[in-house]
Each structure stands twice: as structure tokens, then as C-alpha cells.
Amino acid sequence: MSRYAINSLLYHLKKDPNLRARFIKQPSAAIADADLTDEERAAFIAGDMRKINELGGYLHLVMSIPKIGTHGGTELLGHDGGQLIEGAPGRRGRKAVRSPRSRRKGHTR
Amino acid sequence: MGEIVFGGAMSHVLDPDYYQAACGDLGRQKVVEAMDAIGKMGDRFVERKPDALIVVADDHMNAFSFNCVPAICVRIGKKVQRMMQDDAEAFDKVLDHMAPEYALHEELGNSILEQGVKNGFDLALSWEAPIDHAFLSPVNTLLGRRTIPPLVPIFVNAFIAPQPTARRCFQFGQHIARVVAKSPWAVGIIATGGLSHFPELLLGRVGETDTVFDRKLIHLMERGEHEPLLDLTADELHKTGSHEFLNWMVLLGAITPARAEVRYFGELPRINLAAVEWRL
Numbered sequence: 001m002s003r004y005a006i007n008s009l010l011y012h013l014k015k016d017p018n019l020r021a022r023f024i025k026q027p028s029a030a031i032a033d034a035d036l037t038d039e040e041r042a043a044f045i046a047g048d049m050r051k052i053n054e055l056g057g058y059l060h061l062v063m064s065i066p067k068i069g070t071h072g073g074t075e076l077l078g079h080d081g082g083q084l085i086e087g088a089p090g091r092r093g094r095k096a097v098r099s100p101r102s103r104r105k106g107h108t109r
Numbered sequence: 110m111g112e113i114v115f116g117g118a119m120s121h122v123l124d125p126d127y128y129q130a131a132c133g134d135l136g137r138q139k140v141v142e143a144m145d146a147i148g149k150m151g152d153r154f155v156e157r158k159p160d161a162l163i164v165v166a167d168d169h170m171n172a173f174s175f176n177c178v179p180a181i182c183v184r185i186g187k188k189v190q191r192m193m194q195d196d197a198e199a200f201d202k203v204l205d206h207m208a209p210e211y212a213l214h215e216e217l218g219n220s221i222l223e224q225g226v227k228n229g230f231d232l233a234l235s236w237e238a239p240i241d242h243a244f245l246s247p248v249n250t251l252l253g254r255r256t257i258p259p260l261v262p263i264f265v266n267a268f269i270a271p272q273p274t275a276r277r278c279f280q281f282g283q284h285i286a287r288v289v290a291k292s293p294w295a296v297g298i299i300a301t302g303g304l305s306h307f308p309e310l311l312l313g314r315v316g317e318t319d320t321v322f323d324r325k326l327i328h329l330m331e332r333g334e335h336e337p338l339l340d341l342t343a344d345e346l347h348k349t350g351s352h353e354f355l356n357w358m359v360l361l362g363a364i365t366p367a368r369a370e371v372r373y374f375g376e377l378p379r380i381n382l383a384a385v386e387w388r389l
Binding site: 004007008011014015017049050053054058059060061062063064065066067069070 | 169170174175194195196197198199200201268269307310311312313315
């Protein structure tokens with residue numbers, strides 16, 4: 001089963017423009033009342049969508065929250081559909097891309 | 110006596126700009142090719158003069174998040190609205206240019222629901238669930254500017270564990286075939302989504318596909334060998350990024366033992382695009 005609290009927050013960030021605006025302006029205050037663990041809260045405050053996804057946030061929500069999500073992966077993955085480098089920071093930490101070809105050569109993971 | 114007069118399945122983000130952004134020029138080229146193939150499927154669909162179009166697809170946590178997540182849900186009523194999203198991004202943006210409201214085939218939807226419950230399928234029902242790109246991108250690509258017949262949207266929970274089994278989805282498809290056979294209508298049915306993409310639903314694996322697995326599925330569908338597909342497990346579908354094949358399993362149940370004809374298969378790093386039609 002997935003983490004309800006994470007996904008409920010992701011869902012409301014997607015569907016509630018007021019919450020989204022408050023989150024963009026001051027993330028820690030916007031999610032102060034959310035029932036999150038310290039690790040989850042830190043991931044949201046950092047805007048680390050990869051971490052949020054690994055903690056149980058559903059991919060389609062992570063990818064499609066306006067102005068917060070990964071914009072369909074286009075910013076993070078590049079035009080060749082390449083892979084995120086392991087440990088690369090989330091959106092606010094900016095992007096790092098490695099192509100499938102380099103990945104096959106064992107440069108990642 | 111009613112009849113299923115058209116069966117098809119296809120990927121469901123059908124938008125050149127989306128694939129241009131995700132996969133560059135090759136992405137645009139391949140999705141345009143796929144859309145062209147689906148449009149030609151639409152020619153054959155229209156020739157058969159269907160009274161209704163059943164669309165089997167999944168929700169992307171837009172309609173059912175998180176008050177209730179039904180395993181299988183029949184969208185009933187007279188009309189259905191497309192999902193609205195402010196500042197839509199990624200796959201949600203595909204909806205922006207589409208009509209906001211679509212007619213439903215109320216009698217067929219009710220028949221599938223009522224006879225299903227009577228025969229052991231504990232189906233959910235909804236009068237209000239909106240439909241997202243998974244339903245509307247294929248419908249609009251299939252029919253273009255042609256008249257869209259009344260729809261019967263059927264939601265399958267493809268993503269949120271525990272999902273219905275492949276076998277159960279197939280059995281539900283067989284139920285649909287029985288309902289249609291007893292009805293007075295000519296009915297088209299499409300399943301949407303896939304093929305392999307987003308394995309394990311991990312952001313770190315976006316950009317991977319499992320082409321070997323997809324070709325195995327296609328091989329079996331081309332031969333009309335549906336029995337091995339009934340044993341597909343949730344774990345297999347999750348690891349290969351084939352979650353949405355559950356939608357296809359419903360279709361297979363509805364048209365079995367018909368054989369598939371592949372109209373398009375295009376590999377991209379992000380997804381394997383597919384358009385398939387069944388000889389009925």
C-alpha cells in the first residue's frame with residue numbers, strides 16, 4: 001500500500017491552485033499541517049520530486065503538478081529520454097542527465 | 110442481436126508536442142506515425158456504424174484520488190466531462206484543445222453495470238468522474254473531426270496496488286461481450302495505454318522500456334493465444350512498466366479468440382507506442 005499522506009498532499013498541490021501558490025512561495029509553512037514524516041517533509045521543502053516518488057508519491061502526480069512537477073520529465077531527462085543520474089538533486093537542485101547509451105555502458109547505478 | 114463490430118487498442122498520450130519535448134524529433138515523428146495509423150483505424154470504425162464506443166482506460170489519480178479507488182468502475186449517466194486542470198502540464202496538457210463534454214450511451218453503460226453485478230462482478234459506478242487523456246486522446250485521434258458516438262467509459266485501476274488481476278480483467282471483458290450480444294447495438298471497444306513505459310513507476314526509470322516483454326505480448330495477441338496472458342502478475346506488469354495492459358486484458362476478453370493485427374509499433378526511449386486492431 002502507498003503512503004496516503006504524501007499522495008494526498010501531491011493531489012491537493014495539483015488540484016488546489018491556492019495551496020500550490022502558497023507552497024511555491026513558502027513550502028514549509030504551506031505544508032505545516034500535513035501528516036508527514038521528517039524525511040517526507042524535507043523532501044517536499046526541497047522540492048525533491050525524485051525523493052518524494054521513492055517515498056511513495058505516485059509518478060503521475062509527481063510529474064504533473066503545475067509549476068512544481070517534473071514537467072513530464074522534459075527538464076530532467078533531456079530530449080534523448082536519458083536517465084537521471086543516481087543521486088541527482090530534485091527540481092530545485094537542478095538537473096543532471098545521462099543518456100541510455102552511457103547508462104548501458106555501466107556509468108550509472 | 111448486438112455485436113462488437115470494432116476492437117482496437119492504442120497508446121494514449123497522442124500529442125506531437127509532448128513527444129517532441131520528451132524525445133525530440135524522433136518522438137514527434139513516431140507519435141505522428143502512430144496517430145496516422147490510429148486515424149486509419151478510425152476509418153474502419155466509422156464504416157461499421159457503431160451505436161456506441163466502450164473505452165477501457167485507467168485514471169491517473171485525477172478522478173478517484175483518494176476518496177475511493179475502484180478496481181473497475183463503469184461511468185454511467187447521460188454525459189461525461191473531461192478533466193479540467195489549471196496550468197496543465199505534461200500528459201494533462203493533451204486535453205486542452207478537446208471538447209469539454211461528451212455524450213454517454215446510458216443504456217449500454219447501465220446494462221454492463223447491472224448485469225455485471227447480477228453475475229458476480231462487484232463493479233463500482235460513478236455519475237461524476239471526469240475522464241482524462243487516457244480516454245480522450247485516443248477517442249479524438251481515432252475519430253478526428255468525425256462524429257464521436259456515445260461513449261461508455263470504463264475505469265480500470267492500473268496503478269494503485271492492489272490492482273485487479275489480469276484474469277479478472279479478461280473475465281470482465283467476456284462479460285461485456287455477453288452484454289453486447291444480448292443487446293440491440295453495434296458496439297466498438299477500445300483499450301488504451303501502454304505499451305511498456307515508466308517501469309516500477311519510478312521517476313529514476315522514466316526513459317526505460319521493456320521491448321522484449323512488449324513483443325511477447327504482441328506475439329500472443331497476434332496468434333490469438335490469450336490463455337498465457339491470464340497469468341500475468343501484478344509484479345510482472347509493474348516491473349516491465351506494463352500496468353496499463355490491464356485495460357488491454359478487458360478488451361481481449363471482449364473479443365477473444367480474435368487475432369490482433371499490429372497497425373503500428375514504434376520504440377522510443379520513453380515508451381513503446383502501439384496501435385493494434387483485431388480481426389472481428
